[in-house]
Amino acid sequence: MTWTLDQERRMLRDSAQSFLTERAPVAHLRQLRDSADARGYSPELWTAFAAQGYSATLVPEDHGGLGLGLAEAGLIAEQIGHTLAPTPFLSTAVLAAWLLRRAGSAAQQAAWLARIAEADTVMAxxxxxxxxxxxxxxxxxxxxxxxxxxxxxxxxxxxxxxxxxxxxxxxxxxxxxxxxxxxxxxxxxxxxxxxxxxxxxxxxxxxxxxxxxxxxLVGGVDTGAALLAQVLDVGRAVVSAELLGIADEVFDRTVRYLKERRQFDRPIGEFQALQHRAAALFCDLELTRALVRQALQAIDQGASNAPLLVAQAKARAGLSADRAVQEGVQMHGGIGMTDELDIGLFMKRARVLQELFGDAAVQMDRAAALAGY
Missing domain, CATH: 2.40.110.10 (Butyryl-CoA Dehydrogenase, subunit A, domain 2)
Incomplete structure (x- = not known):
């Protein structure tokens, strides 16, 4: 596969990054949390999300969508990981849209896909x-x-x-x-x-x-188990992309802090022990990035080894995100343990996403079984 993003995908990634950074920074999640918002997400943001075309990513063009694949949906999920934006993207624009596009009847597609593209509904x-x-x-x-x-x-x-x-x-x-x-x-x-x-x-x-x-009935009873296994892998791959975004964001914030924080009249980033830890984490993230992109593209291409690649990507993304947030807390020192610093919010989100559709231990066991062990 091609590891370098083409121009269209770079434009999609950059567009999602700019939109979410401006409209849904981490402060947006804090506001919803602290106000005990009944919905837990902003319908206005979800509507604006649709206006950018993001909710229509997997919806076929004849239903008002973009007709793109999971590789593109994963790029959007990565940017959601950078800001922790609470949206129905995963539940509705990924899982429901993929299922209905893949196995929905003509009536089901007509009833729901256009509404998903327009962010006029939430499905779970x-x-x-x-x-x-x-x-x-x-x-x-x-x-x-x-x-x-x-x-x-x-x-x-x-x-x-x-x-x-x-x-x-x-x-x-x-x-x-x-x-x-x-x-x-x-x-x-x-x-x-x-x-x-x-x-x-x-x-x-x-x-x-x-x-x-x-x-x-979506699909058939005889094919329901296979369809469920496929949509769960879709979810795992896109969740892996969001975990990658979380890890990337925490790594970037931690490196900036290492350059700014001074101790003994020098930036703490000059201390070799911290440099080694940061370098090891960087290598983890690059490996995760390759695995996640490979898994997303394998599903799009219907590759026979897609389940194995997804299991590997979900396991690696979970472990890398866990390492990133733990290193972020430790390298920020005492302030890393406070709610005032955003790192704790990234840690909690990473923990939930690791459990969703099976954590690293589950995926490693699954990968071993798929590989014949």
Whole structure:
């Protein structure tokens, strides 16, 4: 693959960087957190996000989108990592858009894709049912009842679920796995908002005999398990890109501090021990960057080794982000432990993203299995 970004992708990256730096700096997240905002994100920012075309990245052109791929979505996610901007980008413009583009019926695509492109809706993928990611442990059921599906079960850590207008729910059936579109106001569905440690939001869902019609099925029951595995890898790859953005931003801030902070009449960045630690982290980030871009492009190309590359990228991105935020806290000294410094916010966001869709340990185990161990 080509490791150097072409002109179009550089323009997209630079545009997203400028927009988010101006419209959604870290102070934006602080304001939402400190005011206990009920939504946890700014609808005005989400609308402006769409005006730039970012929410339309994965939406096909015939539905008002840009028709681009995950390589481009990953560049936007990287910039979100730099500012910690809370938006429904991952849940709606990536996961829902990719699923509907890949397997949605003509009616589903007509009903939702244009709205996603225009940031006129929020959708959420509901998969996990335990405190830690384990897609094989899904116990929510979907049973055919006449022409309808009847859903019973529970879901945890549904990203943006508290504001979603529709959910794509993974449920076991007699014949396999179903992904079902469920409107937020469906009778029997209970939505409970949960505020995460990183000041972002998710939801717990309870399904008590929730009914949807046959047209709610995304894809088929026989292909549902494979489709779920694919969309989870899409999520892992884009989350890896956001983790890379977090690590890059913390590294840049830490290096600036090493150049500015003086001790014993010299910048602390002149001390060899700190130089070695910074150099090691820089090497980690370059390796992560290569793995993340490779994984994103592999999914776009439908490569047979895409799952392995995604597992490697998610593991490496999680470990690199963890190292970056820990080094950032330590090299900033005492102030690094305070809420006044933004480093702590990056640390909390990195921790949540590491757990989302499986942390480094889960991904390394998965990579070993995929490689034949």
């Amino acid at each position: 993928l509901a998969v996990d049912e335990r405190s830690r990611h384990r897609a094989s442990a899904i116990e929510t059921t979907a049973v055919r009842d006449g022409a309808d599906w009847k859903i019973d079960g529970r879901k945890l850590l549904v990203v943006d679920g508290h504001v979603a207008q529709a959910f794509i729910v993974a449920a076991r059936t007699a014949g396999g796995m179903a992904l079902l579109l469920v409107p937020a106001g469906a009778p029997g569905l209970t939505v409970e908002r949960t505020v995460l440690v990183d000041a972002h939001n998710a939801a717990r869902l309870a399904f008590d005999g929730v009914r949807v019609d046959a047209q709610a």
